[in-house]
Amino acid sequence: MKRYDAIVIGGGHNGLVCAAYLARAGKRVVVLERRERVGGAAVSEEVFPGFRFSVFSYVVSLLRPEIMRELDLPRHGLHILPLESTLTPLASGDYLAQWNDHDQNRRELARHSLRDAEAYDEFGLLLHQMARIIKPILRMAPPDPASLHPRELGDLLRLGRYFKNIPKKNFDALWKLLTMSAADYLDEWFETEALKATKSASGIIGTLLGPRSPGTAYVLLHHYMGELDGVFRAWGFAKGGNGSVSAAIAGAAQSFGAEIRTLACVSNVLLKNGRATGVVLEDGEELSADAIVSGADPRRTFLGLVGEKHLPAEFLQSIRRFKFRGASAKVNLALAELPNLTCLPGRGPHLRGAISISPSVAYLERAYDEAKYGQFSRRPYMDIVIPSMLDPAMAPPGKHVMSIFVQYAPYQQAGGWSDERREALGDAVVDTLSEYAPNLRSAILHRQVITPADIERIVGLSEGNIFQGELSLQQMFFLRPTPAWARYRTPIEGLWQCGAGTHPGGGVMGASGRNAAFELLGQRL
Amino acid sequence: MSDRAIVIGGGVDALVAAHLLARAGREVVLVEERSARDEDGWVPPQIAQELSLELEVQRPDPWAAVPLPQGGRLELWRDMARTVEAIRRVSARDAASWPQFCARIAALARLFEQLYGAAPVNPLSFRFALRVRRLGRQAMEDLMRLLPMSVAELLDDWFECDALKGALAAMGIVHLQQGPRSAGTAFRLLHHHVGSPQGVFRPARSNLAAVLRARPGLEVRSGVAALITVRGGSVTGVALKGGEELAASLVVSGADPRRTLLELIEPGWLDPDLARALCHVRRRGVVARVAFRVPSATRLVLAPSLDYLERAYDEVKYGRVSREPYIEVLPGEQAMEAHLQYAPYARTDGAWDDAGRRELGELARRMLAAHVPGVADAQAQVLAPTDLEADAGWPEGQAYHAELALDQALWMRPLAELAQYRTPISGLWLCGPGTHPGGGVAGAAGYNCAKAILRRA
Numbered sequence: 001m002k003r004y005d006a007i008v009i010g011g012g013h014n015g016l017v018c019a020a021y022l023a024r025a026g027k028r029v030v031v032l033e034r035r036e037r038v039g040g041a042a043v044s045e046e047v048f049p050g051f052r053f054s055v056f057s058y059v060v061s062l063l064r065p066e067i068m069r070e071l072d073l074p075r076h077g078l079h080i081l082p083l084e085s086t087l088t089p090l091a092s093g094d095y096l097a098q099w100n101d102h103d104q105n106r107r108e109l110a111r112h113s114l115r116d117a118e119a120y121d122e123f124g125l126l127l128h129q130m131a132r133i134i135k136p137i138l139r140m141a142p143p144d145p146a147s148l149h150p151r152e153l154g155d156l157l158r159l160g161r162y163f164k165n166i167p168k169k170n171f172d173a174l175w176k177l178l179t180m181s182a183a184d185y186l187d188e189w190f191e192t193e194a195l196k197a198t199k200s201a202s203g204i205i206g207t208l209l210g211p212r213s214p215g216t217a218y219v220l221l222h223h224y225m226g227e228l229d230g231v232f233r234a235w236g237f238a239k240g241g242n243g244s245v246s247a248a249i250a251g252a253a254q255s256f257g258a259e260i261r262t263l264a265c266v267s268n269v270l271l272k273n274g275r276a277t278g279v280v281l282e283d284g285e286e287l288s289a290d291a292i293v294s295g296a297d298p299r300r301t302f303l304g305l306v307g308e309k310h311l312p313a314e315f316l317q318s319i320r321r322f323k324f325r326g327a328s329a330k331v332n333l334a335l336a337e338l339p340n341l342t343c344l345p346g347r348g349p350h351l352r353g354a355i356s357i358s359p360s361v362a363y364l365e366r367a368y369d370e371a372k373y374g375q376f377s378r379r380p381y382m383d384i385v386i387p388s389m390l391d392p393a394m395a396p397p398g399k400h401v402m403s404i405f406v407q408y409a410p411y412q413q414a415g416g417w418s419d420e421r422r423e424a425l426g427d428a429v430v431d432t433l434s435e436y437a438p439n440l441r442s443a444i445l446h447r448q449v450i451t452p453a454d455i456e457r458i459v460g461l462s463e464g465n466i467f468q469g470e471l472s473l474q475q476m477f478f479l480r481p482t483p484a485w486a487r488y489r490t491p492i493e494g495l496w497q498c499g500a501g502t503h504p505g506g507g508v509m510g511a512s513g514r515n516a517a518f519e520l521l522g523q524r525l
Numbered sequence: 526m527s528d529r530a531i532v533i534g535g536g537v538d539a540l541v542a543a544h545l546l547a548r549a550g551r552e553v554v555l556v557e558e559r560s561a562r563d564e565d566g567w568v569p570p571q572i573a574q575e576l577s578l579e580l581e582v583q584r585p586d587p588w589a590a591v592p593l594p595q596g597g598r599l600e601l602w603r604d605m606a607r608t609v610e611a612i613r614r615v616s617a618r619d620a621a622s623w624p625q626f627c628a629r630i631a632a633l634a635r636l637f638e639q640l641y642g643a644a645p646v647n648p649l650s651f652r653f654a655l656r657v658r659r660l661g662r663q664a665m666e667d668l669m670r671l672l673p674m675s676v677a678e679l680l681d682d683w684f685e686c687d688a689l690k691g692a693l694a695a696m697g698i699v700h701l702q703q704g705p706r707s708a709g710t711a712f713r714l715l716h717h718h719v720g721s722p723q724g725v726f727r728p729a730r731s732n733l734a735a736v737l738r739a740r741p742g743l744e745v746r747s748g749v750a751a752l753i754t755v756r757g758g759s760v761t762g763v764a765l766k767g768g769e770e771l772a773a774s775l776v777v778s779g780a781d782p783r784r785t786l787l788e789l790i791e792p793g794w795l796d797p798d799l800a801r802a803l804c805h806v807r808r809r810g811v812v813a814r815v816a817f818r819v820p821s822a823t824r825l826v827l828a829p830s831l832d833y834l835e836r837a838y839d840e841v842k843y844g845r846v847s848r849e850p851y852i853e854v855l856p857g858e859q860a861m862e863a864h865l866q867y868a869p870y871a872r873t874d875g876a877w878d879d880a881g882r883r884e885l886g887e888l889a890r891r892m893l894a895a896h897v898p899g900v901a902d903a904q905a906q907v908l909a910p911t912d913l914e915a916d917a918g919w920p921e922g923q924a925y926h927a928e929l930a931l932d933q934a935l936w937m938r939p940l941a942e943l944a945q946y947r948t949p950i951s952g953l954w955l956c957g958p959g960t961h962p963g964g965g966v967a968g969a970a971g972y973n974c975a976k977a978i979l980r981r982a
Contacts, residue, residue: 145669146662164649171649172941179673179709179931188805212842214930215673215708321682362843369839372706373832472708473673483666 004028004289006520007279009266009305010460010499012040015295016249016260017513018498018520020071022293023256025521030287031250031258032279034265034460037243038250040295041459041466042508044243048446050396051334054242056450056459057466058330058385058403059083059354061235062222062509063245064138076251078244080236081390085353087344088194089436091360095343096194097350112192123189127224130174133166134221138504138511141519142478142486177217178473183361185217197358201381206466206506208327208410210368211361215473222507235354239391245508269294269305269495276494279305291520293496295513297461297468298322298481301497302490315491318482322501323475326452326464327371329409331429333402334395334446338386339437352389357382357432371408376425379432381407399445404429411452411463422449467506468499477503488516496520528552530775531763533750533789534957535559535918537566538971539779540737542956544576545975546777547742554744554771556763558780559918561734565855566967567720568731569642576740582731585856589727589826591688592896599688605724616686626683627724630715632664633671637719641962644973645936645944672931676710677831687830695828695851696726699866700924700964702809704838705831709931716929717965727824730855733967746771750780753789753953760952777974779957780918781926782806782939786948794950799942806939806959807930810910810922811841813868815889817906819899821861825854827892837867844873846885852892861897863889870910870922877909885909925964926957938963946974954978 008019011033022029037043041056060080067073088096096112099105109117143155163171177185182203186196203209203216210216238244250260269292270278278288294301302311302319311319344350358364358381367377383405388395395401406429413421426449434440452464461468469475478486480503488496498516500506530551532543535558547553573580587600599615602608605624613620636656640646646653657665671679676697680690696717697710704710717728748765753776755761762772778785783803786795795803828834828851837847846868853864868885875881886905894901910922920926927939936944938961946954956974958964 146658146665160649160651160654168649168941172937175648175937176932181707184807209708213707214703214932323678365842372835372839474670474678479666479669483669484662 002287004030004287006291006293007032007287007289008293008295008498009279009301010034010040010295011038011246011250011260011262012295012499013042013246013249013508013510014499014513015040015293016246016253017067017071017510018293018295018517019258019260020249020253020256021514021517022520023253023258025517029253029258031253031260032264032266032281032287033260033262036262038260038262039243039246041455041461042242042246044241047332047448048334051399051401051446052241052394053332053401053448054238054387054403055332055448056330056455057242057508058237058387058405059235060238060242060245060508062225062507064509064511064514066139067510067514071249071252073248073252076248076255078248079239081239083235083237083353083385083390085350086198086356087341087350087353088198088356088358089341089343090194093343095341096192096198098195098198109192109195112195113190116190116192116195119189124224126173127221129170130177131221131224133170133174135225136162137477138509139515140503141488141515142480142503144484144487145478146484177221179214180217181212181214182216182220183211183365185220193360194358197361197364198356200361201356201358201364201383204364204368204381204407205383205405206328207470207472208325208371208408209472210365212365218473219471237385237387237390241387241394242508249510266305268307271306271310271492274310274492276492291494291496293498293516293520295499297324297465297499297501298497299324299462300460301499306492306495310492312491315482315485322481323470323472324411324463324465325470326411326455326461326466327408328464328466329376329406329425329452330450331404331406331426332448332450333404333444335400335402335443336445337439337443338400339402339433339443340439341437343436351386353385355384357384357436367408371410374410374412374414376409376413376421376428377407378428380409380429382429382433384433404433409451411456411465417451417453422451422454425449425451468501469505471506476505480505488519529554529771529773530777531556531771531773532777532779532956533558533763533785534561534779536561536779536957537563537734537737537968538956538958538974539777540734541572541576541968541971542777542779542975543743544737544740545972546978548576549979551775552744553742554746554773556750556765556771557745557747558749559916561738562917563730563732563734564924564964564967565728565730566965567728568733568967569638569720569969569972571642572733572968572972576737578733578736580731580733580736582729583856584729585822585824588725588824589692590823591692591826592829593688594829599686599692601692601726603722603725608724612686612689615688616684619684619686619689622683623724629663629667630718631723632660633668633715634719634721636660636664636668637715640935641719641966641969642973644946644977645938645961648936671711671715673708674711675706675708676714677705677835679711679714680831691828691830691833692826693726694831694834695826695853698834698838698851699864700812701928701930702811702841702867702869703930704835706835712931712934713929719966728965731967750789752791753778753785755790755794755950755953758794758951760950775952775954775978777954777956777978779971781808781920781957782943782955782959783808784920785955790950796949799940799949802940802942806933807928808921808923808926808959809928810870810913810919810924811867812913812922812924813865813885813910814908814913815863815865815886815905816860816908817863817890817893817897817900817903818860819897819903820858821854821856821897823854824856825893825896827852827896841867841869844869844871846872846874850888850892852889854893854897863893865889868910870914877911882907882909924958926959927963929963929965934963935961946977
């Protein structure tokens, strides 16, 4: 039986990040990945001959800059191409474009509303300030607020002092952002419907909540966190697809001496006297290590790999009520030609950015209404990119790939997901999009539709939730995934968590993996 | 310069503030814009104690009666064992969960009882942190989880019976333009439980307003404030509609914060940033009241399930009156009143004219006819949100003056800058339900405000 210092279960980006940091500290580490490739939901695959797709996650925005730096990811082949704009086609035939270029953006906004153009900078400034408050928190291992342990008390005191030192005004502004709905929050700032809708759309991504549901304003911040670091623009696209992100992290991990095994499916965690001592693979092979680190989500880790009978009842209850409720689907299209948008015909820089189908807040809210009762939206919110415009190697010459993020397509589907339903969802997407780009239907060579049920089956994310658990306030910070066990530890000694189901979770960020590694190594972040 | 204090009001908070100031020796004029009506709300015991009041509190038993789809009613009693027995008939599992659920919520309600009887705490203060820690692990975890969550999630964690969940969830959405699946509504269930005995999830109704209106000690003027006069950044008095001017060095306003500071003050005295923030205080009214001259002793709740409430809410998002609204019968000896939600103040599917009122009255009659004898033939008197604004002084029909949501609660109510009842204008204070702790708690805002004034004097 082979012995390691640490076994990382799951080769998603967080597992890889965790392994890389552990290996960098001189530990003997192995990553066990069930699929034939690492990356989890950050993979590039040639789905149709000649057409490569970021099959699941498709943009990079939140990857922590310290991870980029410390693991030297550019040296391992990561190259980020910026997405320069977001275009929102409107029902009226007009459009709203948001550009990275400040002056161009202001001119475009002023075309819709002078007031909004004025407010835009002030809004950005406030969110920058908020992002600056949140950023150090992302790097923190959340303390247990009820504990009497001196270390936890020390950390709580430090946290309290941190918040006391920010101006009360900013704390209050942050509280508003955490508790308000994106729509209400944006109503305080802007009047252009499409601007409010497109911005609030970022608040609903990955969750089964509408733009008028409180708690959705917080995610507006995420857009400003990437920008803040100045490493790259808020939204970018990895050359070669999002698989390149995983490949670069895996490369870094291997350069530090980590071992990576694919097609190695862990069937359960080995326990001895209540302590995790190793894992058993599906083919019966056993590996042992001092630390077992699970990158799988909390439900799979505890209910699947560990087993209910080994866990305390109260902990089990809180794991069972941890909410997933996947709500997003993905449609990948291979195209013979570029879409020709009615609102902005022809080829242009706008096709190098994102296209957002979010004409109004009411449109998004209606899409949510259907999803609440277990139907996918007939007219969904869509976030579209055409990666082949930035990286021609993604498609054969002259042809294109289009990646469409679709919401809402709830995992809990009245009657369950079936092949027909999947295709019906694909049809709804193409039909809705054809209203804005009439040539789309005839340009489609191949179509891949991925429902939350598919995400769960292929990648292993419970209920297809792209964040390994809903990012709602009661599942964040010291409550993620459960109170008292938010510090990457678990009730089972020797078993750790490093997936997005822990703080801060969600997005191709890598922070959970890094925090877990530092916590395991007993180092201050 | 007059040493007189003027209290502008028409609500129970203004009455409490006025009497507390008078008891402390101030000469108080109450500008009574309308006669205050008694609404549901717990009265913190210190109010009755300090003003030596004998209050009558209605304690309907059962505190809620919920019609069941299979016929019969689920009756929730003040007696725990009796309620458990009643729930057992619809779900043995829920009956088993009930006592523990009630105990866990009650533990949190006790913390809020303390928080509501005083000016808002600073959430970053060490004292507050200690107070929360003293709750113990279980209650602390419950508190952190419960505050931001939706009432639907909370109830789904505990119960399976739709009728029970619907009746409880109603307290999460009452007077709010949100549905039971909206985050922050679990907090409101807790808010409306504060002050009630364990296992009772309907606020009490007392005759506090009636008792205070009958109490001597104030100079009462009926009239409507038109302007609060300010000189050099300090209040100098109040001008009434009709032209009469009253001088005062202290003005306490029970009117809503937006009206007080944006309409009753001449613009220019207020910092533009504060004025802008005030414009954004949400106060969307979603309630209509329909009265029938029929006696009813039962607090009937028509909120059959979480989905029912959520669907009712779906319509109001687009400005429509719910086709199947949430209705709750507020009992009365001579006449009953039906609380009907959602009926948006700013409706887009019609107008609140006679036809609109009649239609709503018929809707209420249709829904109640099967449950309340006599309603079918009784005359309906409809108070649309616009009527509630005019008659009860609810701005935009919002009984709580400012929506009670997490971003407008506690130290943020109505805004962080105004949460300590003081305004930037020297001598002008706020005491209405738009301030902490807000609607649903009777007189507490007035009490806290008066205390703050007296401490400063």
